[in-house]
Amino acid sequence: xxxxxxxxxxxxxxxxxxxxxxxxxxxxxxxxxxxxxxxxxxxxxxxxxxxxxxxxxxxxxxxxxxxxxxxxxxxxxxxxxxxxxxxxxxxxxxxxxxxxxxxxxxxxxxxxxxxxxxxxxxxxxxxxxxxxxxxxxxxxxxxxxxxxxxxxxxxxxxxxxxxxxxxxxxxxxxxxxxxxxxxxxxxxxxxxxxxxxxxxxxxxxxxxxxxxxxxxxxxxxxxxxxxxxxxxxxxxxxxxxxxxxxxxxxxxxxxxxxxxxxxxxxxxxxxxxxxxxxxxxxxxxxxxxxxxxxxxxxxxxxxxxxxxxxxxxxxxxxxxxxxxxxxxxxxxxxxxxxxxxxxxxxxxxxxxxxxxxxxxxxxxxxxxxxxxxxxxxxxxxxxxxxxxxxxxxxxxxxxxxxxxxxxxxxxxxxxxx
Amino acid sequence: xxxxxxxxxxxxxxxxxxxxxxxxxxxxxxxxxxxxxxxxxxxxxxxxxxxxxxxxxxxxxxxxxxxxxxxxxxxxxxxxxxxxxxxxxxxxxxxxxxxxxxxxxxxxxxxxxxxxxxxxxxxxxxxxxxxxxxxxxxxxxxxxxxxxxxxxxxxxxxxxxxxxxxxxxxxxxxxxxxxxxxxxxxxxxxxxxxxxxxxxxxxxxxxxxxxxxxxxxxxxxxxxxxxxxxxxxxxxxxxxxxxxxxxxxxxxxxxxxxxxxxxxxxxxxxxxxxxxxxxxxxxxxxxxxxxxxxxxxxxxxxxxxxxxxxxxxxxxxxxxxxxxxxxxxxxxxxxxxxxxxxxxxxxxxxxxxxxxxxxxxxxxxxxxxxxxxxxxxxxxxxxxxxxxxxxxxxxxxxxxxxxxxxxxxxxxxxxxx
Numbered sequence: 010x011x012x013x014x015x016x017x018x019x020x021x022x023x024x025x026x027x028x029x030x031x032x033x034x035x036x037x038x039x040x041x042x043x044x045x046x047x048x049x050x051x052x053x054x055x056x057x058x059x060x061x062x063x064x065x066x067x068x069x070x071x072x073x074x075x076x077x078x079x080x081x082x083x084x085x086x087x088x089x090x091x092x093x094x095x096x097x098x099x100x101x102x103x104x105x106x107x108x109x110x111x112x113x114x115x116x117x118x119x120x121x122x123x124x125x126x127x128x129x130x131x132x133x134x135x136x137x138x139x140x141x142x143x144x145x146x147x148x149x150x151x152x153x154x155x156x157x158x159x160x161x162x163x164x165x166x167x168x169x170x171x172x173x174x175x176x177x178x179x180x181x182x183x184x185x186x187x188x189x190x191x192x193x194x195x196x197x198x199x200x201x202x203x204x205x206x207x208x209x210x211x212x213x214x215x216x217x218x219x220x221x222x223x224x225x226x227x228x229x230x231x232x233x234x235x236x237x238x239x240x241x242x243x244x245x246x247x248x249x250x251x252x253x254x255x256x257x258x259x260x261x262x263x264x265x266x267x268x269x270x271x272x273x274x275x276x277x278x279x280x281x282x283x284x285x286x287x288x289x290x291x292x293x294x295x296x297x298x299x300x301x302x303x304x305x306x307x308x309x310x311x312x313x314x315x316x317x318x319x320x321x322x323x324x325x326x327x328x329x330x331x332x333x334x335x336x337x338x339x340x341x342x343x344x345x346x347x348x349x350x351x352x353x354x355x356x357x358x359x360x361x362x363x364x365x366x367x368x369x370x371x372x373x374x375x376x377x378x379x380x381x382x383x384x385x386x387x388x389x390x391x392x393x394x395x396x397x398x399x400x401x402x403x404x405x406x407x408x409x410x411x412x413x414x415x416x417x418x419x420x421x422x423x424x425x426x
Numbered sequence: 427x428x429x430x431x432x433x434x435x436x437x438x439x440x441x442x443x444x445x446x447x448x449x450x451x452x453x454x455x456x457x458x459x460x461x462x463x464x465x466x467x468x469x470x471x472x473x474x475x476x477x478x479x480x481x482x483x484x485x486x487x488x489x490x491x492x493x494x495x496x497x498x499x500x501x502x503x504x505x506x507x508x509x510x511x512x513x514x515x516x517x518x519x520x521x522x523x524x525x526x527x528x529x530x531x532x533x534x535x536x537x538x539x540x541x542x543x544x545x546x547x548x549x550x551x552x553x554x555x556x557x558x559x560x561x562x563x564x565x566x567x568x569x570x571x572x573x574x575x576x577x578x579x580x581x582x583x584x585x586x587x588x589x590x591x592x593x594x595x596x597x598x599x600x601x602x603x604x605x606x607x608x609x610x611x612x613x614x615x616x617x618x619x620x621x622x623x624x625x626x627x628x629x630x631x632x633x634x635x636x637x638x639x640x641x642x643x644x645x646x647x648x649x650x651x652x653x654x655x656x657x658x659x660x661x662x663x664x665x666x667x668x669x670x671x672x673x674x675x676x677x678x679x680x681x682x683x684x685x686x687x688x689x690x691x692x693x694x695x696x697x698x699x700x701x702x703x704x705x706x707x708x709x710x711x712x713x714x715x716x717x718x719x720x721x722x723x724x725x726x727x728x729x730x731x732x733x734x735x736x737x738x739x740x741x742x743x744x745x746x747x748x749x750x751x752x753x754x755x756x757x758x759x760x761x762x763x764x765x766x767x768x769x770x771x772x773x774x775x776x777x778x779x780x781x782x783x784x785x786x787x788x789x790x791x792x793x794x795x796x797x798x799x800x801x802x803x804x805x806x807x808x809x810x811x812x813x814x815x816x817x818x819x820x821x822x823x824x825x826x827x828x829x830x831x832x833x834x835x836x837x838x839x840x841x842x843x
Contacts, residue, residue: 022462024452025643028445031467035441045439046474050465057463064481226442296721297714300735304713307789307823315741317734318717324732324775328745358741372724406724
């Protein structure tokens with residue numbers, strides 16, 4: 010099956026919003042073996058919207074729209090979907106009740122606009138909205154041109170939170186029925202291997218593979234592998250995915266830190282919380298990014314005590330007890346300083362773990378001996394204190410800082426058992 | 427004039443990449459008074475690319491493509507542009523020299539693929555690439571269908587860094603010639619006012635305004651106002667923009683912190699660096715985000731000394747000298763604690779400024795008395811120590827944390843003179 014993704018909203022054509030819905034939908038449709046041929050964005054303009062749906066149907070079996078389902082004058086996706094598929098809007102009483110109950114829960118009044126949201130195509134399949142008031146729907150119709158084939162349109166709300174929840178809960182089952190299969194996927198996250206190395210390493214299992222599908226993605230210094238299978242039964246699909254995940258582990262297992270899509274801060278945070286291991290950090294070049302990432306996790310205060318961002322040498326001496334002789338002899342960016350920072354913060358905070366980072370983030374500040382991109386990570390845990398040196402010679406400050414933070418999580422993940 | 431933006435690349439249809447090029451181009455084209463009617467994305471497929479350009483030209487005068495200019499087999503934007511506009515590729519010797527010199531600077535060899543990059547349409551206007559090897563170009567051709575009108579296609583490379591630099595340096599002048607006008611724009615950044623309030627406040631000057639154009643954008647808890655003018659001469663456009671910026675200041679001046687698009691960390695960082703004012707921070711609910719944001723700025727070590735992320739009460743006592751009685755009597759999230767944190771870190775670090783934050787980021791952890799979203803910002807500077815209370819009652823952890831960080835910058839910006 011082939012699909013087109015059609016985003017509706019003038020705000021996107023003004024550049025006010027980044028179109029992340031198309032990224033999400035592309036990934037999930039590709040997981041299901043549905044080829045995405047086009048992304049289109051049109052403004053809140055009925056003629057252009059209708060024409061673009063028509064153009065999309067020339068090659069695609071399915072058109073998925075996001076946006077334009079709200080209750081205002083601008084929002085006309087429902088009307089245009091009816092026009093193209095040959096249907097008309099009717100009041101759906103179950104939806105009206107659903108919206109009324111949602112509003113009651115928020116102690117909000119039902120407005121005329123809210124009532125309008127219960128108007129949906131007469132023969133559509135309704136997708137309830139768990140995170141907002143605008144319902145989505147799917148509608149089929151003839152391909153046209155004398156053909157007996159069918160076409161499908163699925164209209165989803167624009168806000169990403171509403172759209173993604175509706176997709177997982179209602180659209181996936183609908184697509185599974187449509188394609189007569191059950192879809193299961195897993196996202197394997199890795200650290201420490203580049204995308205091309207990852208692809209090369211996995212080539213023997215990627216090559217010629219149709220189900221499960223295997224795809225690699227790179228983002229912000231990390232690579233992930235998505236494994237997806239569509240089979241007649243969920244059990245079969247799950248088994249196929251699990252077997253393929255095992256295969257992936259065989260080839261690149263040492264780089265994997267998660268097989269369910271969880272990112273490093275959450276994986277490490279959960280590990281620390283489940284084992285009741287307390288942690289304190291000493292940061293230099295990352296400026297607080299490690300603490301910021303870890304404290305994204307609600308409830309992390311149970312184990313995270315403090316992070317001391319010691320940017321100046323004096324702060325490293327004052328706060329962490331790094332010895333002035335160490336700074337003088339080896340410099341702030343050195344194995345010795347990283348080790349003293351990790352030990353110092355652990356001792357001061359009285360935590361189970363002390364983690365530290367010191368490096369040259371760039372773009373300037375490097376020397377012949379110590380290049381931009383040189384980073385040391387220190388870890389004090391149990392009765393050992395160890396250090397990892399990273400020497401990537403990359404000039405970009407942001408990339409170096411992000412990589413250093415991920416390396417801190419990696420250092421904990423690999424060494425705290 | 428009307429435009430369509432056409433992104434070329436299968437990786438976008440797989441969801442591997444978020445299409446930020448279209449956001450950038452939409453904004454800049456709208457600045458210039460060029461209406462963007464559509465965004466399209468097609469894969470590396472010559473037939474679909476050609477068809478989509480044809481479809482775009484049905485309504486648009488200009489099609490801007492990004493991607494598909496690289497030297498590999500997949501990249502065929504040049505060929506298809508020639509096909510649609512009625513031209514053919516020829517070797518451009520000046521480009522060949524340019525590429526050779528670039529590669530020399532990198533001590534890289536010229537490959538056959540690099541030579542191919544100097545093949546461009548015979549009658550195109552070349553856009554040199556400052557950040558990579560693939561040149562871009564613009565090409566015109568007849569509208570077709572017996573019309574005497576013209577159409578234009580501009581083909582730019584896909585990597586955002588190359589594309590944006592090429593756009594500013596070469597595409598803007600070309601568009602200025604095409605539309606016979608000079609474009610000037612400014613981005614005004616505000617904090618502390620919501621987008622709808624901002625729009626309402628500016629309504630008297632937005633309403634019926636065609637040049638300069640005024641548009642508001644909201645992102646990550648901040649709103650910006652873009653003012654753009656296209657006039658016969660650059661001086662005229664600059665004057666028109668400056669006058670409109672003054673108008674905007676009259677209406678919402680107290681919320682403005684920058685009129686040249688600079689974000690808060692950079693504005694505050696530059697202010698501190700230019701005055702030689704040193705700073706230390708004490709963070710709780712933000713977990714290090716303030717330090718992380720400030721240390722994004724290269725060279726900030728001249729004024730930024732340390733940030734103590736004191737997540738636990740014990741850390742607040744140990745590190746900042748917050749009195750246990752204060753924590754006991756008023757709680758960790760209180761004006762008193764925020765003030766003691768700011769004073770404590772300033773005293774300890776011996777800096778000119780001490781800034782602090784303590785709050786309940788959520789989603790849980792609130793009480794009847796202290797809601798999720800309650801945040802206190804403390805500032806110690808000169809001979810005063812002041813506190814700002816923020817009570818937004820928003821449940822989302824990320825939004826509360828981001829807003830708290832911006833509030834810290836705002837607190838410094840407004841009170842450190």
